[in-house]
Amino acid sequence: MEERTHKNYFDIAYKTGTDVWSLRDISERGRELLAGIAPGALVLELGSGRGRFAFMLAENKYRVIGIDFIEHIVDKNNREIETRGLTGKIRFITADVLDIPLTDESFNAVADIGTLEHLPRTDWPRYVSEAFRVLKTGGYYYLITLSRETPQFQKWNPKTSETGDYVVDGLHYHFFTLDEIRQTFGASFNLVSTRVEHHAPSGLYFLIVLLQKL
Numbered sequence: 583m584e585e586r587t588h589k590n591y592f593d594i595a596y597k598t599g600t601d602v603w604s605l606r607d608i609s610e611r612g613r614e615l616l617a618g619i620a621p622g623a624l625v626l627e628l629g630s631g632r633g634r635f636a637f638m639l640a641e642n643k644y645r646v647i648g649i650d651f652i653e654h655i656v657d658k659n660n661r662e663i664e665t666r667g668l669t670g671k672i673r674f675i676t677a678d679v680l681d682i683p684l685t686d687e688s689f690n691a692v693a694d695i696g697t698l699e700h701l702p703r704t705d706w707p708r709y710v711s712e713a714f715r716v717l718k719t720g721g722y723y724y725l726i727t728l729s730r731e732t733p734q735f736q737k738w739n740p741k742t743s744e745t746g747d748y749v750v751d752g753l754h755y756h757f758f759t760l761d762e763i764r765q766t767f768g769a770s771f772n773l774v775s776t777r778v779e780h781h782a783p784s785g786l787y788f789l790i791v792l793l794q795k796l
């Protein structure tokens with residue numbers, strides 16, 4: 583398999599329809615977040631992909647911005663806004679989550695479903711500082727990410743792994759422990775809730791955390 587960069591991987595996946603994560607059931611996603619913020623709140627999704635979570639939020643009366651660094655998927659999402667009857671409630675922007683082109687302290691919540699786990703550890707401090715910067719004080723950060731509780735991922739066993747790091751087809755995967763989340767976000771955020779969810783079709787376990795900006 584040819585070596586592909588992180589960004590090329592996602593570009594090709596969306597162009598070829600091999601973005602398997604877009605097939606996962608999202609009906610239960612966001613439960614903890616939606617309990618914490620009222621309709622009308624402004625929510626940012628980091629790495630919005632095909633926009634499924636972002637559109638679901640907008641359909642539930644939240645105001646939403648989704649950012650993703652794959653321009654053609656951002657454009658496709660923006661073209662769907664009118665046909666979904668969501669004009670003025672949501673928009674998508676092409677941007678890097680490490681350099682968010684949005685104002686400080688402007689969001690009630692920031693959500694990430696499956697993006698942080700693909701960033702190298704060296705990018706985590708920058709990622710946290712950007713998520714922190716755009717959130718209002720008291721705002722929520724909501725993460726659904728790969729859990730180290732996963733017994734099997736391809737030929738590996740994240741549950742017994744020291745690092746939880748893997749590279750497949752040029753894409754980095756990190757399986758998080760709750761301690762890593764505490765260490766990564768701890769100084770800037772308070773842990774509100776956490777749970778681990780088993781996704782039977784893939785055998786993956788997901789760590790779902792809700793944090794609040796101090």
Ligand SMILES: C[S@@+](CC[C@H](N)C(=O)[O-])C[C@H]1O[C@@H](n2cnc3c(N)ncnc32)[C@H](O)[C@@H]1O
Pocket residue numbers: 592593603604628629630631632633634635649650651652677678679680694695696697700
């Ligand atoms: C596994 S997908 C998840 C997409 C979506 N949240 C979902 O649940 O269907 C990760 C997404 O993050 C985007 N992404 C990864 N790194 C990024 C970065 N540094 N800046 C912006 N987007 C990024 C990818 O293009 C991809 O759409």
